[in-house]
Amino acid sequence: MSIIVSAKDLNLYYGAFQALIDVCLDIPEKEITALIGPSGCGKSTFLKTLNRMNDLIPGVKITGELTYHGENIYNGGLDVTVLRKNIGMVFQKPNPFPMSIYDNIAYGPRLHGKLKKAALDDLVERSLKGAVLWDEVKDRLKKSAMGLSGGQQQRLCIARALSVEPDVLLMDEPTSALDPASTAKIEDLMSELKKNYTVVIVTHNMQQAARISDRTAFFLVGVLVEVGQTNDVFSIPRDKRTEDYISGRFG
Amino acid sequence: MKAKAAVERIMGSVFFVCGMVTIVAVLGITAYLIISGIPAIREIGLVDFLFGQVWQSTASEPLFGIMPFILTSVYGTLGACLIGVPVGLMTAVFLAKVASPKVAAVVNTAVELLAGIPSVVYGLIGMIVLVPAVMRFFQLKNGTSLFAAIIVLAVMILPSIISVARTALVSVPGEYEEASFALGATKMETIFRVSIPAAKSGIAAGIVLGIGRAIGEAMAVMMVAGNVANMPELFKSVSFLTTAITKEMAYAPTGSLRQQALFSIALVLYVFIMLINTILNAFLKRREKP
Ligand SMILES: Nc1ncnc2c1ncn2[C@@H]1O[C@H](COP(=O)(O)OP(=O)(O)O)[C@@H](O)[C@H]1O
Ligand SMILES: [Mg+2]
DSSP: OOEEEEEEEEEEEETTEEEEEEEEEEEETTSEEEEEOSTTSSHHHHHHHHTTGGGGSTTEEEEEEEEETTEETTOTTSOHHHHHHHEEEEOSSOOOOSSBHHHHHHHHHHHTOOOOHHHHHHHHHHHHHHTTOHHHHTTOTTSBGGGSOHHHHHHHHHHHHHTTOOSEEEEESTTTTSOHHHHHHHHHHHHHHTTTOEEEEEOSOHHHHHHHOSEEEEEETTEEEEEEEHHHHHHSOSSHHHHHHHTTSOO | OHHHHHHHHHHHHHHHHHHHHHHHHHHHHHHHHHHHHHHHHHHHOHHHHHHOOOEETTSSSOEEOOHHHHHHHHHHHHHHHHHHHHHHHHHHHIIIIISOHHHHHHHHHHHHHHHHSOHHHHHHHIIIIIHHHHHHHTTOSOOOSHHHHHHHHHHHHHHHHHHHHHHHHHTSOHHHHHHHHHTTOOHHHHIIIIIHHHTHHHHHHHHHHHHHHHHHOOHHHHHHSBOOOOOOOTTSOBOOHHHHHHHHHTTSOTTOHHHHHHHHHHHHHHHHHHHHHHHHHHHHHHHHOO
16 A cells, blocks of 8 residues: 555644644545544644645644655645645535536636536536435536535535545534434545545544544544544554554543 | 603603604705705606716706716725725724824824814815825826826725724624633734634625715815816816716706706715615614624
């Protein structure tokens, strides 16, 4: 397996507060890596370093090395828009644009180049199929995305992320705002996605991590405590703190 | 206990009476305008009045066609929007999305001051600075013109557009913009493709508010437009619906057809304003819904 994203001694500060401490983590290609840990331990922060969404927050300082396909993500010359096209993101709360379903999906492709209508139609269809939403919305593509259910909206957001043909997908607790049925659909979708994409998912839900991920990384107050094959982390944790967490003793 | 209940009841009626004052004022004005505006229209004929192209109220065979005023008011307002809307919208975007908080505070103060300047001051500066400048720049005999009025109105409607559009832009949920950035959009792409469309009904409300202000403005326009009942041309002296009334009211004999025709102009203006308010309310209602 090849490593697509790699963090070495990564530190991140929000002003004076250090949110990530010497994090070293390799993310293998076409696998699902789950980031778990109690609230406030830095999971979202780490995820957002990967597509540089932290750039939008004033006062953030980052040291250490973070590479994508061997290239330093925080290299001054790197084009952030290209990075974000390649490393897509799905947020905790479904956040479709207040536009039609079609325009939501076409938004990204339209940014990155002019496509003929037929090609765009095709891309929209493929993206929606990729997120297993096509059958539910194919007759109402021109209708507002705000009329979809929460679960459909989240799959729309996944389809939107797929529309720019990324190779990594970052997901920040994508099911925490959804009901169990919608959650199950998205979990099924995830095992489909890993055939073509590298997925990094933050989850609050340990059963979810156990069910869907290949590797699990456990964070605690900014420190990466343990990372390994999901089965190993859950059955024979090496660190006492991991064991306490997964057995529900805190968090 | 009893005293308290009495105070409650008295205060209740005081609020009620105050509320009624507004309603009575609106109904009274409406009724008065209709009653005093109808006779001249009857006498002149609705079509001749609205579509007549000549206004000669003092001729021995007087003509009362208000098309010149209607068109001037419409063109003047559109012209003001043509300049004021892009500038106002860009300023609102700058304040809401681009400027640092310090710079935004300074610009905001300027916008508030602009809103507070009395229209006579706009007119005065227009008259003393703008009109001569227009005359020299375009080599006209006379700088008082539709063009000068448009410039003054464009500046006057800026504050309404800016403050309403800014509020709408600020309240666009950050998640939309985050989603756009995460797809690889730049800041400008995000502003133009997500933030502005998401704020469009609020922005439209600001524009309609500006239109209302422009069409109802009399004083500033009076001082720069020349007040001649010409069919509108950019560099000709013109008269707006508002200024047609203010200019002649003092000279029209009480009860004369001329005076009644001025009331009819006021009625036409009132209908315009009502239309604009209805549109504005529609936009505001739409914005309340998610
Ligand atoms: N924009 C920010 N400014 C300052 N501190 C922040 C910011 N975002 C997160 N933090 C802090 O960083 C820590 C990690 O946050 P986060 O990465 O959101 O945790 P998690 O996703 O694991 O719940 C928390 O202590 C949080 O309060
Ligand atoms: Mg989080």
